[in-house]
Amino acid sequence: MELEAVIGLEVHVQLKTKSKMFCRCDNRDDQPPNTAICPICTAQPGTLPLPNQQAINWAIMVALAIGCKINQESKFDRKNYFYPDLPKGYQISQYDKPFGYAGSLTMPVDGQTKTFRIHRIHLEEDAGKLLHTTDGRHSLIDLNRAGTPLLEIVTEPDFRTPAEAKSFLQELKLMMRYLGVSDADMEKGHLRCDANVSLRPKGDDKLYPKTEVKNMNSFRAVERALAYEIERLTGLWEDGQPPKTSSTHGWDEVAGKTVEQRIKEEASDYRYFPEPDIPPVVTTDEKLAQLQVALPELPAQRRDRFQRLYQLSAADAASLVSDKLLSEYFEEVVSEFRAYAEAEQGVELTARSWESDKAKVCKLIANWLLNRISVEHRTAHGLPVPAPDLARLLWMVYRQYVNLPAATEIYEHMRLTKKGPHQLVKELGLEQVSDARVIETAVKDVIAANTKVVADVKNGKAAAMQFLVGQVMKATKGKANPQLVQQALKKHLGG
Numbered sequence: 001m002e003l004e005a006v007i008g009l010e011v012h013v014q015l016k017t018k019s020k021m022f023c024r025c026d027n028r029d030d031q032p033p034n035t036a037i038c039p040i041c042t043a044q045p046g047t048l049p050l051p052n053q054q055a056i057n058w059a060i061m062v063a064l065a066i067g068c069k070i071n072q073e074s075k076f077d078r079k080n081y082f083y084p085d086l087p088k089g090y091q092i093s094q095y096d097k098p099f100g101y102a103g104s105l106t107m108p109v110d111g112q113t114k115t116f117r118i119h120r121i122h123l124e125e126d127a128g129k130l131l132h133t134t135d136g137r138h139s140l141i142d143l144n145r146a147g148t149p150l151l152e153i154v155t156e157p158d159f160r161t162p163a164e165a166k167s168f169l170q171e172l173k174l175m176m177r178y179l180g181v182s183d184a185d186m187e188k189g190h191l192r193c194d195a196n197v198s199l200r201p202k203g204d205d206k207l208y209p210k211t212e213v214k215n216m217n218s219f220r221a222v223e224r225a226l227a228y229e230i231e232r233l234t235g236l237w238e239d240g241q242p243p244k245t246s247s248t249h250g251w252d253e254v255a256g257k258t259v260e261q262r263i264k265e266e267a268s269d270y271r272y273f274p275e276p277d278i279p280p281v282v283t284t285d286e287k288l289a290q291l292q293v294a295l296p297e298l299p300a301q302r303r304d305r306f307q308r309l310y311q312l313s314a315a316d317a318a319s320l321v322s323d324k325l326l327s328e329y330f331e332e333v334v335s336e337f338r339a340y341a342e343a344e345q346g347v348e349l350t351a352r353s354w355e356s357d358k359a360k361v362c363k364l365i366a367n368w369l370l371n372r373i374s375v376e377h378r379t380a381h382g383l384p385v386p387a388p389d390l391a392r393l394l395w396m397v398y399r400q401y402v403n404l405p406a407a408t409e410i411y412e413h414m415r416l417t418k419k420g421p422h423q424l425v426k427e428l429g430l431e432q433v434s435d436a437r438v439i440e441t442a443v444k445d446v447i448a449a450n451t452k453v454v455a456d457v458k459n460g461k462a463a464a465m466q467f468l469v470g471q472v473m474k475a476t477k478g479k480a481n482p483q484l485v486q487q488a489l490k491k492h493l494g495g
């Protein structure tokens with residue numbers, strides 16, 4: 001019997017609003033314990049919650065970005081449960097009128113285009129954090145996180161492999177960053193994910209009892225935990241004992257396995273009812289149109305545009321777009337390159353138009369950015385070299401004024417000294433020699449000094465030719481334009 005995995009995701013995204021969801025406390029997550037708290041988020045009697053408009057706007061924008069329908073009359077509900085990190089004894093969440101529902105997200109997965117449906121997206125507040133002392137005798141509470149705005153995004157069970165689930169989460173993270181609503185860093189808990197996984201015979205469209213997998217703190221953990229759980233469930237099915245009830249398992253990163261946890265509560269246990277202290281949230285048509293217009297370019301749109309406008313391959317476009325800052329830097333370098341080329345055109349670029357060079361130029365720039373800008377050279381807010389300087393350096397590469405090894409050396413100096421490329425070419429003496437007379441002289445010298453090799457070349461030995469090219473490069477201290485050297489040698493040797 002062939003089995004297939006059925007995976008659904010429940011994702012929480014912490015929004016980076018200035019203040020919390022229902023009070024004015026500072027929402028930054030790096031403050032000393034219990035310093036960003038007030039009577040509202042610590043649930044003192046008589047306090048009233050006031051919804052954060054920015055969080056609501058962002059929730060609707062995210063819902064629009066993932067193609068959801070919008071509940072223009074939405075509301076908040078109380079989700080009742082007891083836990084020491086929840087001082088109110090209930091969480092303000094949304095039950096039957098979430099801000100968004102019935103959306104979908106289309107993205108590339110392993111070279112294919114896949115669409116995953118979104119069940120719903122709603123807004124809620126986070127709970128505080130419990131910290132347990134290492135001796136196991138005390139538990140401490142930090143309420144800074146209590147009341148932080150959280151978006152919950154629930155997918156349909158549309159994923160068939162751990163890799164699909166991972167790609168979806170990565171795309172979601174990227175979207176949150178493009179939208180500017182969250183850093184969506186999994187390691188920092190800005191993006192948290194629970195996954196439901198079950199198996200079924202392939203072709204069956206029924207859903208079987210599932211495992212809810214929790215505690216996955218990285219994209220890799222999600223992929224590993226799901227792969228582990230699928231293997232475990234496959235074993236049960238093959239033994240003729242598929243699970244009869246759903247269960248909750250936590251992922252143990254160190255042991256590399258999932259461990260069964262408490263039994264999951266049913267929705268009715270939470271005794272949801274409408275939050276009496278907050279009126280329904282109405283989004284007018286006009287407001288909705290404003291939020292739609294305010295949506296920035298999203299990763300999928302940028303990938304398409306990069307392929308069309310810059311004639312990049314799908315893979316290069318995806319790599320650049322996967323880093324918002326790098327994709328913006330790419331556009332800046334292209335634009336600076338063009339401006340510089342046009343400024344130089346009267347002298348150097350006669351009869352060359354931008355359009356005919358564009359694909360080659362963009363490929364050169366993309367290659368440089370993807371292969372030579374190492375992560376460790378980047379600061380939190382920028383790239384190592386100003387875009388106009390990099391554009392000028394790559395222009396010199398494109399025009400073959402410097403060769404690639406020389407450009408790499410110049411780039412390293414640009415990064416460390418903040419000097420411009422033209423100054424460094426002179427200082428380092430790395431200008432590529434394209435002067436025909438200089439190359440001609442070097443070629444004649446090399447031919448005169450290597451008569452035996454020259455004879456080999458004339459007898460058709462290709463390797464001998466490479467030796468001669470190498471000798472000329474050596475004679476010009478590596479600065480000669482290799483193509484011109486090849487040409488000159490061929491001319492002299494009648495090749």
Ligand SMILES: [Zn+2]
Pocket residue numbers: 020023024025036037038039040041042147
């Ligand atoms: Zn507060």
